[in-house]
Amino acid sequence: MKKIKFLIAIATMFVAISCNDYLDTENIYGKSLETYYKTPTDIEEAMAGVYNALYTPNVFSNETIAANLMSDMMLGGGGPDDKGAKWVDNFEDPLEDTYRDLWVQSYNGIARTNAIIEKTVDADFSSYFSSEEEAQQFKDQAIGEALFMRAFYYFRLAKFFGGVPLIVAIDDPKDVPRASYSETFAQIASDLKLAIETLPDVPFPSIPTTAYGHANKWVAEAYMGRVYLFYTGYMTNMNNTPTNDLPLADGGSVGASEAAGYLEDIINNSGYALASDFRNLWPYSYVNIAAGAPVLPWAANEGLSWVGQDGANPTFGTGNYETMFAQRFSFGDWGWNNGNIYTNRMSLFSAIRGNSLVPFGEGWGWMPVNPKLWANWDDNDPRKVGSIIQVGQPEQGTDNYSLPGNQEQGTGLFNKKYTALQYPDENGAVKGMFVQLYNWGNADMQLMHAQDFIFMRYADVLLMYSEITGDATGLNAVRARAGLDPVAYSLEALKEERLHEFAFEGLRWFDLVRWGDVDSAFNYTINVNNSGTPATYKVNYRPETKGLVPIPETEIRLSNGAYEQNPGW
Template sequence: MKNNIYRLTIIFAFILSGCENFLDTESYTMQNSSNFPMTLEDAQKSLTGIYSTLSAAISYPQDTHFYMAELASDDRFGGGGENDKDMQGFDHLMNTKPSRLGTFWEARYKGIFRANTALETLNNCSGWESEAQKNHFKGEAYFLRALFYFELSQTFGEVPLVLKTEAENIPKTPADETYAQIASDLKNAINMMYSTPYTSVEAGHATKWAAETLMARVFLFYTGYYGKDSLPLPGEEGSVSKSEVIEWLEDCISKSGHDLVGDFRNLWPYTNEYTVENYEYTKGKGLKWEGDGNKETVFAIKFGTSVDWGTDFTLGYSNQYNLHFGLRSNNGGESTFPFGQGWGAGPVNSEMWNEWKQAEPNDLRRTASILDVETELKTYEWGADKQMEETGYWQKKYMPISAYDENKKFTLSYAILKDGAKVDYQLAHTQDMVLIRFADVLLMHSELKQDNSGLTRVRTRVNLPAIPYSLDAIKKERRWELAFEGLRYFDLMRWGDAAVELGEQEGVAIKNRGVNATMRAFGGGYKARYEATGGFWPIPQSQIELSNGVLTQNKGWGTADAEFPGW
């Protein structure tokens, strides 16, 4: 048996082939490795193939980097129904099946293979408008390969580093080498992509500014978690210093065209035109959703209306995170307007609400980001559809949003009215999945430079006073501003705070199936599980078997303590 990376390589090669001897025979009727890519149009298709793996992975959102980071953080519990062990297992840092995260692993390595293919073949294409255009295409491929490896490294720790399309069966690569390659790819992307405002680049595509800001995120995680003062580069190329990262962030801040939107609440779809004046919280406040691709979005995964149940790929056209984080049935209808139905994953930790209220009582982001059912949803039904780990608090950023049309008729999604999406509460989710937001850029800049300039800009938007810079201030501000955006878990890891903060979840009041309970320790408890694993997750068992044991399991997994038994 071969490593799954090898398997994906062979599959893709045969897909490209149009004849039996595809390695050395030119086909005049089908695209294969002898004649693709050859033109600018082919190059565009090649890039599209890489980008498509971003949304394809979200066909199975419960097995992704973002979903794990949200449920494993101290800001949210697992939730779901009584049989939804996958959700609850993430929350408790425990396993639920041998190949958990297997679809994510495959999607990311498929993207890496396609990026490698593009980098090996784009020089073969003709018809470029300029050398700068060809370099920009290469820069996008470098950016995506770096992003894929960074997500894999944050999820699994050490993973095989594959940089060519030739099939290989290799063991896990030391973290230093993988991060060196990530840094090299991002440096290439920064140098190759256009230095023009983000509005000149097609929506959904990577930019130089996205590469500069992802470099900062990589630098902060690597240096923090691994205790280093710089980010390595391959071989004798040296390293990336903190001062270089600061300069790149300042380049983005001053030249990209990105900025903060005027009102924090206008970042989220509950202020859309079909909902805003029918929702008591937003009514009469002059709010208007800035929409997908607004000036604060530095990089996002795009979705559309061609979603269907037919294949994994087409299901991935819909933002399935919204479905998973929606209210469970008996809630999520017109009576709980505008918050729609879903699977009930990720109830918000009530201690987060309380800490936030105590730390910043006048911070509008708290009620803009968190739904308190006791004050906002008078008809909310506790324990609906056997909801577990329920707190009465839900996040508002990625949630199904319903609407009323011009005839005051209720519809399950604003997207149906605006975009012609399918009339299906499981599919009608077109909201961008924002991976990098400009507010994060400002906070990373303050953290690296150790001043309060970016911190002050973020606070000024929500009418909070300026405060002096301190790491503690940055920690709090990142938690409040970037709540529920997939960053908290990794922030705790890089700051060295994860074991303690995650352990604070034990004993928090919840309801299981509508009955009072408390969050309890499984597998020795949150702190023990984090210390056993270092915060990383198990290599899918299917990949270990496909590699003939060349891949080895991560520490802290494969024992009885690692298996979530359910409530």
């Protein structure tokens, strides 16, 4: 956790000296493009600034929250005044800049990666290391990591907005028009390919804990698989231009065999592996150990034990070999600039509304779980109860739940993977689990969620490999972990497995889009509770949007006509 706080502090400093400030002349910190990127410390600070761009002040620009709201697994929810959640959930956008922070922060990250990529090439770090080999490995890691993060940010933009302006050098003009969808993905794929070729070939168990949270070669290979599936799926099913190839900027392409080869390299050589129990990936599996009492009887009865979130040798937990890439979270403070963005707001906003229970704490009740997901999920699959909180269940600690008078679109089902966790301290005061584990002074229920958000798990590598190759081996490895019988490969079996394995992890919406299932995914009406009154819920997805959100109106105006709005908006 000290590392997370340090990363945030360094990132804050870097933001103060980056972008427009240091592009001009020497600033008050004495750092500029001419004097910076000369030492390993410079690179580490600059890379902290790159990762800082993951955090967005506006909650609707949090890609995880936006993607979950738009998916068919979760409703809008919240209270009567939480109109924004319902607008996103219902594919409405009466405001101008709902997703602007996603746009701005992504380009902030891209600008910082451009500087690292260009300026690190000529830097000489040999005097800071005991050998030329170590110095070169440091340089390769820095450049490769920056290439990956540039691809990550462009992929984040493209998933939501489609084709976007490509700015891939410090001196590139900032007023270029939007690139085409294929041009954007060609840049993403090219950056990933070069990142894979540049990053050191170090197995995950040999990567030190101090480097946890940083991208590596295996993460870049996994994202090549994800980008390949998303692009080819979107072009085939949403754009009506079938393809099996992901273009590269130089005119080449990545085909199915190459994409599968990257994933196979991870499977054979990376050292990543599935956790023995799916439920041990989530911190509710640690709450009894942390509390020193069975505050979650179900977890005690199941013998659950968290693998932790700091890699193979975590501060708490048994060792996590499955999480490959995650957004690191710490705590927040209202005295900081945007001080609430460094705590995991997915855990806050999707937690149970109006009830402070043990071990599940209070949140805003956004994103209640669709009861269709619960009803159609096999009870023999342990991931069902491992992913969803049912209210009114003593073994889940929710028997004292009472329906609040201001919960809308209530279903009595909540996200268990990312939620508020708490238990009584030695004085009987109920405080957040992470606050107590790390002895953090501010116990505010809005700022206590230090759970990392997982972007990529090894389970996804296995399922992507099955989807690309049609080989059921990876699919059945994930099923076997859940105690389920093997099945023959089919796309429908693969779709169901992804639905259950990755519920609430921000992937479902993009799966629906790339499979072309989004047009029919919302053909239902369900019963809900609106502030104590029975009601019905139905989503009005509009196919003309093609699974994209609107370009922020402020950006369109600033472009002086260079940007066109996405269809349907």
